[in-house]
Amino acid sequence: MDVPPGYREDIAANTVCKLKKALYGLKQSPRAWFGRFTKVMVGLGFKQSQVDHTLFVKHSESGGVTVLLVYMNDIIVTGDDEEEQQMLSQHLAKEFEIKTLGKLKYFLAIEVAQSKKGIFISQQKYITDLLQETGKTTCKPACTPIDPNIKLGNAEEDVVVNKEMYQRLVGKLIYLSHTRPDVAFAVSLVSQFMHQPKEIHLQAALRIVQYLKGTPGRGILFERNGSVGLEAYTDADYAGSIMDRRSTTGYCTFLGGNRVTWKSKKQSVVSRSSAEAEFRAMAQGIFELLWLKSILEDLRIKSDKPMKLYCDNKSAISIAHNPVQHDRTKYIEVDRHFIKEKLDSGLICTPYVSSQGNLADLLTKGLNDNNFERIVFKIKFINTGKDDI
Incomplete structure (x- = not known):
């Protein structure tokens, strides 16, 4: 002193x-x-x-x-x-x-394993502790983190549950989504009811825990390769919320073929068309790519190739390239000018990807078993209990 x-x-x-x-x-x-x-x-x-x-x-x-x-x-x-x-x-x-x-092995409840193949991160111990805390250590595992047919709303007539207990559970799930993109959408959905949770919301949160019971060792493998190319997949679930009809934005970014960031979040305004919702998601994807590019520049890692922004909505891509469509863009003028500026500079390109090939689908809606596992496999999301890293 x-x-x-x-x-x-x-x-x-x-x-x-x-x-x-x-x-x-x-x-x-x-x-x-x-x-x-x-x-x-x-x-x-x-x-x-x-x-x-x-x-x-x-x-x-x-x-x-x-x-x-x-x-x-x-x-x-x-x-x-x-x-x-x-x-x-x-x-x-x-x-x-x-x-x-x-040597780095454990950091902020994130387990790190290094091998010749690359770096593998997971939160297996964190999940084990969560299962014990919720009493789900012997439960039957769920195939997916959320029922694809469920639509969560305020459920005014449903039974009220303990608010502090619900907030504590969802808070733990939010931190878990830092290494688990497969639960990001489900966690984003249940976190919207923190102020007044009902029984249906609690059951949806516990469904995520049941899914984790069957996949505690799943994590992300960052493989070694010589590529430093940046690309992003963006998607939007148009008017998906039954409470206010706002859309859900989902995007994930890849560096050298390895997924590095992802996000699933309800949009702040109501979109009047699916193209408008997808366009807002594209803007968020570009923001993330520019942030990652700045990080790489601090490390003096540069790439002359344009960053790829994949989108499965042809109308949104058309609006990005054609500024003449005033009637369809007056509600998203700032995003339109921002995206057009990056396209004209050659910093970004917007290739089309089919809905079946859009990896951001995982972050905008509940999927059935087959589609869910197909995307999980494509993003190199492996299970240490079954796969050799």
């Missing part, structure tokens, strides 16, 4: 400070800690990314790179410059009390 600025030194020599509140009790403590951490990292020659402020990158004169990612007091360090990594560890040990845990 330092003496507060402006305090007389002659008095400070014979006095002590009374601590009224610990650092961890202050609302600004995370910001204060991260501010100091950032100052130390910049002093060591690292550059803070402007698209992800928790990412720090340093390129050495020899051509090597060291990357550091921080979340609260958990840190991942990687790169191809081992000497720089050792120096970083020594400098951080002088400034902070740290513990080096060696």
